[in-house]
Structure formats: C-alpha cells, structure tokens
Amino acid sequence: MKRLRIGLLSILMLAAFFQTAFAVLEIEITSGVVRAIPIAVVPFNPADPSNPNDIGRVISNDLGHSGQFQIMAQNRFPQWPHQVDAVSGDLWKSLSLDNLVMGNVTALGNNQIKVDVSLLDLFHSSGSTPAILSQQSYTIPVSQSRALAHHISDLLYEKLTGEKGVFSTHLAYVKVDPIPNSLHKRYYLMISDVDGHNAKPILTSTQPIMSPTWSPDGHSVAYVSFETKLPQIFTSNVATGQRRLISSFAGINGAPAFSPDGRILAVALSMGKTNPNIYLINMGSGSLTQLTHDWSINTEPAWSPDGQSLYFTSDRGGAPQIYRINLSTKQAQRVTYVGSYNASASVLPAGDKLSVLHRDNRGFNVAIYDLQSGTLQVLTRDSFAESPSPAPNGRMIVYSTQAGARRILGMVSSNGQVNIRLPEASGDVQEPAWSPYAG
Amino acid sequence: MSTRFSGSLMASLGFHFFLALIFLVSVSSAVMSIQPSQSTSLEEHKQIVNAVAISQTELDHEVQTLQAQDNAAKALAAKQARDLATAKANALAAIQEAKTKQAALATEQAAATQKAAAQLADLQAAQKAAAAQLAQTKAQAAATALAAQKQAAQKQAQALAAQQAAAKQALMAQQAAANNLQMQTEVNRYAALMKQAIEAQxxxxxxxxxxxxxxxxxxxxxxxxxxxxxxxxxxxxxxxxxxxxxxxxxxxxxxxxxxxxxxxxxxxxxxxxxxxxx
Incomplete structure (x- = not known):
C-alpha cells in the first residue's frame, strides 16, 4: 500500500512536470503602433507620368489620401516589377513593406484597354515568395480609366483594412468664379470624383448657391439657391439635372438635410421672423413640422443614423453650440460644452461621434466630438476651415479652407494624421458635401 | 478394457456354474447305487436269529429250505456280487468319468485362471501405465508451478526496478522543478522581449x-x-x-x-x- 502511494505520487509529480513542459506558452500582444500600412504601388506598365489618368498613379493617390496607407516613394523602389513572378520578395521585405500593387495596361484597339492588377502580401510566410491577395482583370473603354482606378482602390482598401473604400464616391460643392471685368460672380453647383477630378456643374447661377447636401441614395442633391434673390431650397437630380422646388417660405430657407430614409428634409426656416427654427418637410406630402420654437438662431440640422434625433446648431446659450432634439419627445438638450464655438455638425456613421467646426484662439478648425466621452479632438490647423462633411465610412472629412486668397477643398483623416488639399484650377471652392456610397 | 474384462468374467462364471451342475448329478447317482447292498446284509442276520427253536423235519425241511435258501442265498449272493461288481464297475466308471471331467474342469479352470492372470497382468500393466501417466502429469504440474514461481519472482524484481525508476524520475522531476523556476524566469524574460518585438511591428x-x-x-x-x-x-x-x-x-x-x-x-x-x- 505504501509502495503504491509512492508510485502514485511520483506519477502525479511527473504529470505536473510534463503539463508545465508541454502547455503552449501564450503571449498577449496588446499595443501595436497606430500607423498607416506601408504599401508600394508600382506604376502600371506602360507607365505614363504625363497622363493624369494613369491607373497606377490614381490608385497610389487614392490610397495615399485615405490616411490608412503609407505610400512608398518611387525612389526607394528596389525594383519595378509588372508581373508577380518578377517580384523579389526579400528585396521589398527588407524595406518593411507589407503590400505591393502592380499592374499592366494593354491597348486592345477601338479605345478599349485591358487592365490587369495584382495585390501582393509580402509577410504572409517565412518564404520570400509573395502571396497574391487579389488579382483582377478588366476590359474597359479608355475613358473609364479613372473610374476603374477608383474601383480598384476600393477593392484594395477593403482587402487591406476590412472596411469599404470611398474612392468611387463623389463630392458636391459650390464653386464661385469671378466674372472678368465685373464685380459679379458666377456660381456653380459642382459634382466631382472624390479626388476632385471629373468635376462638372449641374447648376450655374449668377446668384449664390449654398449648402448642398446629398440624398441618401446618392441620386440627388438638395441646396439653397438665391436665383430669385431670395433663398429657396431645391433638389436636383445629379444624372439628369432635373430640379424640384422644396421650400420657398418667407425669410430664410436654409441648411437642408435628408433623413436617413430620404423621406423627410430637415431645414432651417425663419418664416418671416429674424431667426430661423428647425422644421421637417415631408418630401412626399409637403407637410411641415416645426421642431424648435424660440428666438435664437437654430440651424444646420444633422440626422442621427437611426433617424430618431437631430443635432443642430443654436446660439440659445449665447454662443453657437451643438444641441440634440429627440424627435419623439421634441426635447432639445445641449451636446457640446468644449470651447465657445461649435457648429456645422455631422454625425459619423457609427453614430458615436460628430464632426464639427470648432473655433478657438487658433481660428476655425475641423474637430471630432466624442459623444460618449464629451471630448473634442481638433483635426486641422487651417484656422479658416468651414463646412466639414464626413465620408460615408467616417475615415476622412472634406472641408473648405483658405489657400492664399482663394478657398479650396481640404481633406483630413478623422484621426488627424493625413491632411491633404484638393487643387482647383480657378475660383473659390466652398461648402463641400461628401456623397453616400454609390448606390 | 472393462468390457473385455467383464466378458471373460462372465464366461468363466458360466463355466463354473456348468461344472457345479455336473458334480451334483454324479454324486446323487453314486449314493443311490450303494444303498441296496446295505439293506441285503441286514436281512440275512435277522433270518439266522429266527431259526433257533425249530424240529428235524422242520429241520430237514429247514435244511432243505435252508439249502434252498442257501442256494437262493448263494444265487442271490452271486447275483449280489455280480450286481456289486457291476455297481462297482459303474461306480468306477462314474468316478473315472468324474475324474476325467474334473481333469477337464481343472484344465479349463487352469486356462481360466491363466486368462484371469493375463487379464490381471493387463490390468496391472494398465494401472502401471496410469500411474506412470499420473507421475508425468505430476512432474509437469510441478514444473509449471516452478515456472510460475520464477515468473512471480521476476515480476517482483521488475516492480522493484520500476519503483526505483519512478523514484528516480520523481527525483528528476524535483530537480526539474527547481530548474523550472530558473527556466521560468528565463522564459518570462524572453516572452517580454518577444512581446516587445512583435508589438513594434x-x-x-x-x-x-x-x-x-x-x-x-x-x-x-x-x-x-x-x-x-x-x-x-x-x-x-x-x-x-x-x-x-x-x-x-x-x-x-x-x-x-x-x-x-x-x-x-x-x-x-x-x-x-x-x-x-x-
């Protein structure tokens, strides 16, 4: 019996020993480095540096502007491969590059081109052969090169970040050109690609156009036009240009905003008084509902993603701040308490943050207001920012800013790390609105 | 074997029964043949006693009668003698026959005895064989037992060895546990270094x-x-x-x-x- 006990004891001790010996060691990896993914886009073959529609170049710009990618400068390229089997994985890995994009463009005649693109993953294994994450082939008319490039950018972006890209979305904005030898100006309601290219007007006027905003389906834009010298709210179909007058009440008709289902337009109306209040216009019946009833300025309504409440700007507290009104209780409460000026709110897609125009001693800048923590992060250092409008994935915010004597469009990533400016050949560019995902 | 044995036994028993029957018949016939001669001599003695008190005539007559009687007696005696001789001869013949039969019986008995002896010998041989077999079985059992004993001893030795090995391993485990602490410190240190290296990437x-x-x-x-x-x-x-x-x-x-x-x-x-x- 005693012998047995000793035997058992030693077996138990052995078991304990082996358990410690063979349990797989686990290590918690908790804090990485917040940074963009290092990627190289090899100019597509044949590369054409003079062609602004060069597909590789458009993709490189798209990814670079997104804030999620760090584009490797071409002078650091160890090689210029156009085929997967020409890639020397070790050369690129030694540069700590995660991914490589390459492609070929083949002219097929008849203005048709064939585009082949490959996305490679370099650190997928211990070997030096890269893994192909995506490989696509397209045949398109050459005129669709930019559109295809944006489409490819969306594909790559989603593959590498897990989120939908916004490179095929559009911007609506107002462009103001001075009329030569005149004090008058010409106003354009413009629609462009998200990188500022392919800009074309859907409305031209000698009177101000203001506050464009997209319908949720992306088919039309609502805006304020002073074409009759008085403000009126219209919608225009982006594809056909067909217009519809929505609001033409006495006094201010401003700041339209579509509800998430597109059936209601929230607007700021003064109804002949000196100050505007927030109203809802039913797009089907035309019926009107007043939401705020006071003598302060109440404007710039912005819908929550669930359509249950509206954020708006009000100076009822003495200075402009963001308020929220619950649509079922009609009760409004103040939201922002940081700084003396917060206006032009938009709700980010997750519904937990607002993009706002924030003014402090550095001037007007784009900021993110966290609804849960009540904290505000200023993203830009422009001092003259206006009209922030977030992308449908919430990763970037487009706004207007000052460049010398002109106003241009800028974009900032919602973490503030990437800030770019979209060049415009002439005039002032203002009041940008980022479209929803292309329906 | 037992059937053969019982078969010959039955034959021998049957034969003896037959012999006994023969004996019984020959003895009873011998007794019957001897009895008449005894009764004749008793009657002769009685006739002499009765003749003491009789006359001359009567004597003559008696003598005649006696002579006749004597003749008759002589004839009778001769006849009796002849009868006796015949009886004697018969008896001798019977005895002879009995003797012959007895001899035959003795021969047969001897044969039966011989057979029985042979059978006994067979039996004894069988018994001997059985005994030999038993002895062999006993020897084998003893060998098996010995082997089992040996095996048990071996097992015991093995168990002892295993115990010693286990004890040794336990000791090693103890030592390992001691080393383990040192090793764990090393592992923890490198785990932290690995974590750092990966988090940086x-x-x-x-x-x-x-x-x-x-x-x-x-x-x-x-x-x-x-x-x-x-x-x-x-x-x-x-x-x-x-x-x-x-x-x-x-x-x-x-x-x-x-x-x-x-x-x-x-x-x-x-x-x-x-x-x-x-």
Whole structure:
C-alpha cells in the first residue's frame, strides 16, 4: 500500500512536470503602433507620368489620401516589377513593406484597354515568395480609366483594412468664379470624383448657391439657391439635372438635410421672423413640422443614423453650440460644452461621434466630438476651415479652407494624421458635401 | 478394457456354474447305487436269529429250505456280487468319468485362471501405465508451478526496478522543478522581449476599431528565433486585422530566443494573442 502511494505520487509529480513542459506558452500582444500600412504601388506598365489618368498613379493617390496607407516613394523602389513572378520578395521585405500593387495596361484597339492588377502580401510566410491577395482583370473603354482606378482602390482598401473604400464616391460643392471685368460672380453647383477630378456643374447661377447636401441614395442633391434673390431650397437630380422646388417660405430657407430614409428634409426656416427654427418637410406630402420654437438662431440640422434625433446648431446659450432634439419627445438638450464655438455638425456613421467646426484662439478648425466621452479632438490647423462633411465610412472629412486668397477643398483623416488639399484650377471652392456610397 | 474384462468374467462364471451342475448329478447317482447292498446284509442276520427253536423235519425241511435258501442265498449272493461288481464297475466308471471331467474342469479352470492372470497382468500393466501417466502429469504440474514461481519472482524484481525508476524520475522531476523556476524566469524574460518585438511591428490602423475578438497566432520558431511558420488559429472576424497580426509576427522574425536549451524548447511553439484592450 505504501509502495503504491509512492508510485502514485511520483506519477502525479511527473504529470505536473510534463503539463508545465508541454502547455503552449501564450503571449498577449496588446499595443501595436497606430500607423498607416506601408504599401508600394508600382506604376502600371506602360507607365505614363504625363497622363493624369494613369491607373497606377490614381490608385497610389487614392490610397495615399485615405490616411490608412503609407505610400512608398518611387525612389526607394528596389525594383519595378509588372508581373508577380518578377517580384523579389526579400528585396521589398527588407524595406518593411507589407503590400505591393502592380499592374499592366494593354491597348486592345477601338479605345478599349485591358487592365490587369495584382495585390501582393509580402509577410504572409517565412518564404520570400509573395502571396497574391487579389488579382483582377478588366476590359474597359479608355475613358473609364479613372473610374476603374477608383474601383480598384476600393477593392484594395477593403482587402487591406476590412472596411469599404470611398474612392468611387463623389463630392458636391459650390464653386464661385469671378466674372472678368465685373464685380459679379458666377456660381456653380459642382459634382466631382472624390479626388476632385471629373468635376462638372449641374447648376450655374449668377446668384449664390449654398449648402448642398446629398440624398441618401446618392441620386440627388438638395441646396439653397438665391436665383430669385431670395433663398429657396431645391433638389436636383445629379444624372439628369432635373430640379424640384422644396421650400420657398418667407425669410430664410436654409441648411437642408435628408433623413436617413430620404423621406423627410430637415431645414432651417425663419418664416418671416429674424431667426430661423428647425422644421421637417415631408418630401412626399409637403407637410411641415416645426421642431424648435424660440428666438435664437437654430440651424444646420444633422440626422442621427437611426433617424430618431437631430443635432443642430443654436446660439440659445449665447454662443453657437451643438444641441440634440429627440424627435419623439421634441426635447432639445445641449451636446457640446468644449470651447465657445461649435457648429456645422455631422454625425459619423457609427453614430458615436460628430464632426464639427470648432473655433478657438487658433481660428476655425475641423474637430471630432466624442459623444460618449464629451471630448473634442481638433483635426486641422487651417484656422479658416468651414463646412466639414464626413465620408460615408467616417475615415476622412472634406472641408473648405483658405489657400492664399482663394478657398479650396481640404481633406483630413478623422484621426488627424493625413491632411491633404484638393487643387482647383480657378475660383473659390466652398461648402463641400461628401456623397453616400454609390448606390 | 472393462468390457473385455467383464466378458471373460462372465464366461468363466458360466463355466463354473456348468461344472457345479455336473458334480451334483454324479454324486446323487453314486449314493443311490450303494444303498441296496446295505439293506441285503441286514436281512440275512435277522433270518439266522429266527431259526433257533425249530424240529428235524422242520429241520430237514429247514435244511432243505435252508439249502434252498442257501442256494437262493448263494444265487442271490452271486447275483449280489455280480450286481456289486457291476455297481462297482459303474461306480468306477462314474468316478473315472468324474475324474476325467474334473481333469477337464481343472484344465479349463487352469486356462481360466491363466486368462484371469493375463487379464490381471493387463490390468496391472494398465494401472502401471496410469500411474506412470499420473507421475508425468505430476512432474509437469510441478514444473509449471516452478515456472510460475520464477515468473512471480521476476515480476517482483521488475516492480522493484520500476519503483526505483519512478523514484528516480520523481527525483528528476524535483530537480526539474527547481530548474523550472530558473527556466521560468528565463522564459518570462524572453516572452517580454518577444512581446516587445512583435508589438513594434504590429500596425494598428488609424481609426479602425480593434475587434473585441482577438487574433490568435500559433507560431513555430527555429532555434535561432526565425519564424518558421505562423498560423491563424483564431480570427478577429476581420481578415485584414488578422493579416496585420500575421505580418507583425513575420516582420519581427527572428524573435529573441533564450540560449538555454530547456527554456528554448518551451518557447519554440508559442501562441500570440493580438488584442487591443482599449
């Protein structure tokens, strides 16, 4: 019996020993480095540096502007491969590059081109052969090169970040050109690609156009036009240009905003008084509902993603701040308490943050207001920012800013790390609105 | 064997019964033949006593009668003698016959005895064989028992050896446990170094919320810390984030590894749990 006990004891001790010996060691990896993914886009073959529609170049710009990618400068390229089997994985890995994009463009005649693109993953294994994450082939008319490039950018972006890209979305904005030898100006309601290219007007006027905003389906834009010298709210179909007058009440008709289902337009109306209040216009019946009833300025309504409440700007507290009104209780409460000026709110897609125009001693800048923590992060250092409008994935915010004597469009990533400016050949560019995902 | 034995026994019994029957018949016939001669001599003695008190005539007559009688008696005696001789001859013949029969019987008895003796001998031989067999069986059993004993002894020896081995292993385990503490310190140190190396290579995308689920990477290392393979054994639900975790592991290769072979052995297969707690 005693012998047995000793035997058992030693077996138990052995078991304990082996358990410690063979349990797989686990290590918690908790804090990485917040940074963009290092990627190289090899100019597509044949590369054409003079062609602004060069597909590789458009993709490189798209990814670079997104804030999620760090584009490797071409002078650091160890090689210029156009085929997967020409890639020397070790050369690129030694540069700590995660991914490589390459492609070929083949002219097929008849203005048709064939585009082949490959996305490679370099650190997928211990070997030096890269893994192909995506490989696509397209045949398109050459005129669709930019559109295809944006489409490819969306594909790559989603593959590498897990989120939908916004490179095929559009911007609506107002462009103001001075009329030569005149004090008058010409106003354009413009629609462009998200990188500022392919800009074309859907409305031209000698009177101000203001506050464009997209319908949720992306088919039309609502805006304020002073074409009759008085403000009126219209919608225009982006594809056909067909217009519809929505609001033409006495006094201010401003700041339209579509509800998430597109059936209601929230607007700021003064109804002949000196100050505007927030109203809802039913797009089907035309019926009107007043939401705020006071003598302060109440404007710039912005819908929550669930359509249950509206954020708006009000100076009822003495200075402009963001308020929220619950649509079922009609009760409004103040939201922002940081700084003396917060206006032009938009709700980010997750519904937990607002993009706002924030003014402090550095001037007007784009900021993110966290609804849960009540904290505000200023993203830009422009001092003259206006009209922030977030992308449908919430990763970037487009706004207007000052460049010398002109106003241009800028974009900032919602973490503030990437800030770019979209060049415009002439005039002032203002009041940008980022479209929803292309329906 | 028993059937053969009982068969001959039955034959012998039958034969004896037959002999007994013969004897009985010959003895009774001998008694019957002797009785008449005895009664004749008794009658003659009686006639002499009766003749004492009789006359001359009567005597003559008596003599005549006696003579007649004597003649008759003589004839009778002759006849009796003849009869006796015949009876004697008969008796002799009978005796002779009985003797012959007896001799035959004796011969047969001798034969039967001989047969019985043979049978006995057979039986004894069989018994002897059986005894021999028994003896052999006994010997085998004894051998088996001996073997079993030997085996038991061997088993005991083995058990003892196993016990000693176990004790030795237990001692080794104790020593290992002692080493383990030292090794664990080494392992912990390198675990921290590995964590540092991988975190430096782990790209977290700006603004992309880390998933609540962790990306779990099972990593196999070479002796110099080179990542031989990394396998995603638990997904965050976002393939892009999983890929960034995989990249971090390969970018950090070779990972810092301990020189102590025991500690190294513990760290060659490692699991990294990528999870942003914030």
């Amino acid at each position: 782990w790209t977290q995308l700006p603004g992309v919320d880390q998933q609540r689920l962790a990306t779990v990477m099972r990593v196999h290392l070479a002796s110099d810390g080179t990542v031989l393979s990394a396998q995603n054994v638990g997904s965050s639900g976002n393939p892009a984030l999983d890929r960034l975790a995989l990249s971090a592991v390969y970018k950090a290769s070779p990972l810092p590894v301990p020189s102590d072979p025991q500690a190294l052995a513990l760290m060659k297969d490692i699991q990294f749990n990528f999870k942003d707690p914030g």
